[in-house]
Amino acid sequence: MKRFDVLVVGAGPAGLAAAHAAMTHGAQVGIVDDNPLAGGQIWRGGADIQPDQRGQRLWNELRDSRRMIFLPQTRVLYSPQPGHLQVQTPEASAALHYNKLILATGARERLLPFPGWTLPGVTGAGGLQALSKGGYPLQGKRVVVAGSGPLLLAAAATLRSKGAHIVAIVEQAATPALLRFGIGLLATPSKITQALHLGTQLRGVPYLRNSYVLSAHGDGTLQSVQIQRTGVPEVETLQCDYLACGYGLLPNVELAQALGCATASHNGQTVVKVGDMQRTTVPDIYCAGEGTGVGGVDLALAEGHIAGLAASGHANEAQEAMGRRAHWRKFADRLARAFALRSELRTLAGDDTIVCRCEDVCHGDLRTHTGWRSAKLQTRCGMGPCQGRICGGATEVLYGWRPDAVRLPISPARIASMIE
Numbered sequence: 001m002k003r004f005d006v007l008v009v010g011a012g013p014a015g016l017a018a019a020h021a022a023m024t025h026g027a028q029v030g031i032v033d034d035n036p037l038a039g040g041q042i043w044r045g046g047a048d049i050q051p052d053q054r055g056q057r058l059w060n061e062l063r064d065s066r067r068m069i070f071l072p073q074t075r076v077l078y079s080p081q082p083g084h085l086q087v088q089t090p091e092a093s094a095a096l097h098y099n100k101l102i103l104a105t106g107a108r109e110r111l112l113p114f115p116g117w118t119l120p121g122v123t124g125a126g127g128l129q130a131l132s133k134g135g136y137p138l139q140g141k142r143v144v145v146a147g148s149g150p151l152l153l154a155a156a157a158t159l160r161s162k163g164a165h166i167v168a169i170v171e172q173a174a175t176p177a178l179l180r181f182g183i184g185l186l187a188t189p190s191k192i193t194q195a196l197h198l199g200t201q202l203r204g205v206p207y208l209r210n211s212y213v214l215s216a217h218g219d220g221t222l223q224s225v226q227i228q229r230t231g232v233p234e235v236e237t238l239q240c241d242y243l244a245c246g247y248g249l250l251p252n253v254e255l256a257q258a259l260g261c262a263t264a265s266h267n268g269q270t271v272v273k274v275g276d277m278q279r280t281t282v283p284d285i286y287c288a289g290e291g292t293g294v295g296g297v298d299l300a301l302a303e304g305h306i307a308g309l310a311a312s313g314h315a316n317e318a319q320e321a322m323g324r325r326a327h328w329r330k331f332a333d334r335l336a337r338a339f340a341l342r343s344e345l346r347t348l349a350g351d352d353t354i355v356c357r358c359e360d361v362c363h364g365d366l367r368t369h370t371g372w373r374s375a376k377l378q379t380r381c382g383m384g385p386c387q388g389r390i391c392g393g394a395t396e397v398l399y400g401w402r403p404d405a406v407r408l409p410i411s412p413a414r415i416a417s418m419i420e
């Protein structure tokens with residue numbers, strides 16, 4: 001069994017910042033991530049090859065240290081007892097022991113159902129971005145990027161750089177909210193620079209504010225989408241090969257919940273509850289990054305740094321990072337206000353629109369239930385391989401349900417991994 005002073009789950013910005021702070025303060029650190037390379041979502045493909053110098057520096061110094069072990073392609077399944085995690089690699093399973101645990105498990109996209117959303121060719125915005133970064137060919141393909149939030153711009157810029165033709169970016173947020181958000185960027189000059197850079201990369205691409213996808217159409221595969229623009233009576237049709245559609249991000253809180261950490265509601269989302277030093281409600285377990293609330297890379301880095309200092313016994317050095325964290329938390333709050341979901345998105349699914357893709361459960365089967373538990377027991381909604389990670393976010397928006405207890409293992413596992 002491998003033993004660590006500080007074990008970090010997640011090698012995104014928060015996890016790398018946490019591991020780096022703990023490592024430089026003398027701790028023996030382990031980092032577990034289910035991807036083959038460190039970097040998480042934003043630095044996908046390797047933190048060391050990103051233009052962002054922060055990713056390069058963190059990863060290069062961690063990689064060169066004898067006090068850090070990276071366990072790639074390793075997924076945490078459950079905790080057999082306090083201080084232990086059971087993990088699975090493609091070949092084997094193993095038990096890891098820790099004195100302090102830092103959860104930096106990030107976030108995932110929120111997908112919402114509308115007629116045609118299960119057609120081949122309809123993906124998440126970040127999902128298609130991730131595929132393209134992994135080499136999926138998009139040269140010459142017509143892509144509509146839709147949903148909500150700044151990720152749409154980042155995804156569209158990546159897809160365009162891979163040769164895709166971006167037909168339009170369809171943003172559901174209303175123009176006044178976007179204007180307020182734009183003015184608020186004055187408080188974060190680095191984000192203005194980023195926005196200008198994205199603007200240059202996306203020059204000529206129509207950005208349709210106050211608009212949303214009504215339905216996707218095609219004979220066996222996607223051929224067009226219908227969109228509604230507020231204030232325009234006619235429905236507009238856009239011909240495309242792909243629809244990359246995501247409605248913001250949802251914190252990954254399942255592992256924290258499985259370990260007994262309390263959650264809270266913040267900006268309308270379920271997040272892991274943490275104190276000033278990123279401590280959860282369970283002794284020796286910390287959480288940093290998007291699991292505590294969606295706020296972007298700068299907030300993730302600040303929180304990770306604080307968690308790493310606290311876990312390695314140097315909480316007194318966290319003042320500077322606490323200032324950064326307070327600054328970026330305000331940005332996160334502005335982000336949540338600007339891109340709050342409009343009520344029309346709850347009305348798009350028809351009775352025959354699938355909501356739970358794993359178990360083929362439709363809106364008509366679900367809408368008469370009073371809560372997640374009753375729907376799950378009677379329709380099998382949320383009981384497939386994704387364990388409600390996709391449909392849970394959708395049923396929260398559609399019906400106001402919150403998924404209940406987390407079932408172990410937290411992700412699909414080989415039987416051998418469970419009985420070893």
Ligand SMILES: Cc1cc2nc3c(=O)[nH]c(=O)nc-3n(C[C@H](O)[C@H](O)[C@H](O)COP(=O)(O)OP(=O)(O)OC[C@H]3O[C@@H](n4cnc5c(N)ncnc54)[C@H](O)[C@@H]3O)c2cc1C
Pocket residue numbers: 009010011012013014015032033034035039040041042043074075076077104105106107108109126127129130151154155249252255288289290291295296297298300
């Ligand atoms: C699909 C997607 C694409 C994004 N693209 C961009 C972008 O282009 N630009 C941008 O500014 N922001 C982007 N973001 C937002 C970005 O994720 C955050 O700003 C920032 O990276 C969050 O850092 P983090 O460390 O909290 O989480 P992440 O970067 O998400 O890192 C979390 C890591 O934990 C791992 N993990 C989770 N659970 C387990 C487990 N049980 N076992 C093992 N490993 C686990 C994940 O695989 C992941 O590598 C994207 C988000 C998503 C979801």
